[in-house]
Amino acid sequence: MQDAVRALVHDGDTVAIEGFTHLINFAAGHEIIRQRRRDLTLARMTPDVIYDQMIGAGVARKLIFSWMGNPGVGNLHAVRRRIEKADPAPLEIEEYSHFGMVSRYMAGAANLPFFPIRSYYESDIPVVNPKIVPMRSPYEDATEVYVVPALQPDVAIVSAQRADDSGDTQIWGLLGCQKEVAFAAKRVIVVVEEVVEESVIRRDPNRTVIPGAIVDAVVEEPFGCHPSFAQGYYDRDNRFYLEWDRIAKEQATLDAWLDEWVYGTANHSEYVEKFGDAYWDALRPEPAMSGEVDYGRYA
Amino acid sequence: MSEPATEVGYSKSEIMIAASARLLGGARNCFVGVGLPNIVCNLAQRTVAPDLQLIYESGVYGARPERLPLSIGDPTLATGSTSIVSMYELFAYYLQRGHVDVAFLGGAQIDRFGNLNTTVIGEYAHPTVRLPGSGGACEIAIHAKQVLVIMRQAQRSFVEQLHFRTSPGHSGDPAHDAARGWSGSGPTDVVTDLGTYVFDEETGEMTLVTVHPGVSLDDVRANMGWDVRVADELGETPAPSAAELALIRDELDPGGIYTK
Numbered sequence: 001m002q003d004a005v006r007a008l009v010h011d012g013d014t015v016a017i018e019g020f021t022h023l024i025n026f027a028a029g030h031e032i033i034r035q036r037r038r039d040l041t042l043a044r045m046t047p048d049v050i051y052d053q054m055i056g057a058g059v060a061r062k063l064i065f066s067w068m069g070n071p072g073v074g075n076l077h078a079v080r081r082r083i084e085k086a087d088p089a090p091l092e093i094e095e096y097s098h099f100g101m102v103s104r105y106m107a108g109a110a111n112l113p114f115f116p117i118r119s120y121y122e123s124d125i126p127v128v129n130p131k132i133v134p135m136r137s138p139y140e141d142a143t144e145v146y147v148v149p150a151l152q153p154d155v156a157i158v159s160a161q162r163a164d165d166s167g168d169t170q171i172w173g174l175l176g177c178q179k180e181v182a183f184a185a186k187r188v189i190v191v192v193e194e195v196v197e198e199s200v201i202r203r204d205p206n207r208t209v210i211p212g213a214i215v216d217a218v219v220e221e222p223f224g225c226h227p228s229f230a231q232g233y234y235d236r237d238n239r240f241y242l243e244w245d246r247i248a249k250e251q252a253t254l255d256a257w258l259d260e261w262v263y264g265t266a267n268h269s270e271y272v273e274k275f276g277d278a279y280w281d282a283l284r285p286e287p288a289m290s291g292e293v294d295y296g297r298y299a
Numbered sequence: 300m301s302e303p304a305t306e307v308g309y310s311k312s313e314i315m316i317a318a319s320a321r322l323l324g325g326a327r328n329c330f331v332g333v334g335l336p337n338i339v340c341n342l343a344q345r346t347v348a349p350d351l352q353l354i355y356e357s358g359v360y361g362a363r364p365e366r367l368p369l370s371i372g373d374p375t376l377a378t379g380s381t382s383i384v385s386m387y388e389l390f391a392y393y394l395q396r397g398h399v400d401v402a403f404l405g406g407a408q409i410d411r412f413g414n415l416n417t418t419v420i421g422e423y424a425h426p427t428v429r430l431p432g433s434g435g436a437c438e439i440a441i442h443a444k445q446v447l448v449i450m451r452q453a454q455r456s457f458v459e460q461l462h463f464r465t466s467p468g469h470s471g472d473p474a475h476d477a478a479r480g481w482s483g484s485g486p487t488d489v490v491t492d493l494g495t496y497v498f499d500e501e502t503g504e505m506t507l508v509t510v511h512p513g514v515s516l517d518d519v520r521a522n523m524g525w526d527v528r529v530a531d532e533l534g535e536t537p538a539p540s541a542a543e544l545a546l547i548r549d550e551l552d553p554g555g556i557y558t559k
Binding site: 065173 | 333334356357358359369370371372373374376377378379383384385386387390391394395418423425426427428429431432433434435436437438441442463464465466467470479480481
């Protein structure tokens with residue numbers, strides 16, 4: 001992880017750590033904080049606790065998003081301090097709806113300049129974001145749509161359950177925008193719970209969402225999503241999300257948390273060890289295996 | 300005429316849940332949010348709408364959660380669901396294509412035409428309170444065939460003038476609304492902790508149709524930022540039944556996280 005972040009994430013980059021509740025890569029966010037990257041533009045549909053941590057740590061100057069909050073809990077205190085009070089520094093924002101953000105990644109992934117959607121009608125969102133532009137269909141219907149510009153982040157950081165060592169990546173459970181952001185980005189870091197043999201991937205090709213050809217680095221990082229989750233590996237740590245609400249309320253407690261858990265650990269393995277085995281055992285779900293399908297052998 | 304007083308007490312949240320669930324009678328594809336709407340939909344599935352398919356914006360169609368989901372992306376929504384789709388498919392094929400029958404929205408502010416603010420309190424550039432933003436609410440408001448609003452009522456949330464219009468409701472001009480050509484018909488009902496409202500067909504204005512037991516018209520007016528329109532025949536919201544309360548308390552929210 002250290003090498004991947006050092007080589008692929010630079011000051012001033014636009015960085016997207018995606019994952020919709022599921023498969024949010026906290027380990028990479030922490031490493032970006034440890035390496036003290038600065039002036040990043042952070043993109044993400046749902047800036048949640050990881051971006052509160054990163055923005056509270058001072059890595060970013062701008063946020064591109066569609067919903068900010070601590071899901072199921074409440075606010076992002078560090079982000080709000082910067083937007084409401086410029087404390088300790090202003091934070092530029094560029095805001096869309098979920099469909100708008102998804103469509104920006106779709107355009108980026110398909111190498112289109114923009115993407116049309118039927119949204120934003122009679123909403124104030126385009127009033128405050130001039131990049132959301134009304135346009136008429138050139139065909140007979142002349143339907144009014146809104147277009148959003150392509151987003152091609154400098155770096156996408158995508159979590160997944162497993163990949164082979166060349167980066168062929170498989171995901172199950174909530175898919176978020178992992179595929180779209182990976183194809184949209186200029187550089188891609190895939191972080192997985194397990195690196196597996198290529199044959200494991202080839203046994204179930206329908207589950208592959210990202211091909212190794214577009215991946216710049218594969219990092220094996222067990223529990224790399226904590227306190228987010230990896231379906232089938234570990235549950236969302238709701239206790240931590242609740243705890244973060246208290247930690248982030250004051251910059252001083254947030255700084256103390258970063259000192260202990262991010263700056264105070266050399267890497268994610270140390271972070272995982274610090275919680276202890278019992279903590280992780282409690283987050284492990286009972287198995288619920290998928291059925292198998294027969295691809296057939298056509299020799 | 301007097302009905303026997305119910306022996307079973309209930310909370311404001313519980314009557315909001317029961318009243319909302321009854322609005323889902325016969326519905327099929329329902330876009331669910333976390334918190335109260337989630338309990339409402341699960342209650343409706345067990346009572347008035349057995350064919351209800353729960354759709355979550357995280358990409359789940361036909362969820363069968365085995366525990367109370369604590370967010371719209373809870374892993375319990377994925378396991379055992381009918382389908383998991385990409386977020387583009389969810390918003391484009393399911394919602395924009397017009398396959399969502401009913402959806403729940405709420406917000407920090409609502410006006411008399413059901414427009415909603417989930418973006419800022421104060422000025423956008425210098426907000427007093429920065430709220431979460433749209434998420435999927437803006438497109439849900441436009442495309443869901445029917446939108447139900449569940450919100451607690453107060454002067455600061457039921458306002459004459461929104462600080463920001465995140466999600467459109469009715470415009471106040473029915474001819475304009477009819478010409479919009481959206482797949483959705485906008486908000487149809489509002490359920491609060493004090494009563495229930497529909498939107499008047501001629502004016503698109505929120506109209507009080509029932510008050511909850513023990514709530515007066517004065518209570519409603521004291522928690523409303525405009526001079527509220529009241530139906531000619533104001534009724535009383537039926538109290539939650541013992542069966543509904545048992546489902547809520549024993550199965551759907553046994554910890555009382557959302558219903559106390």
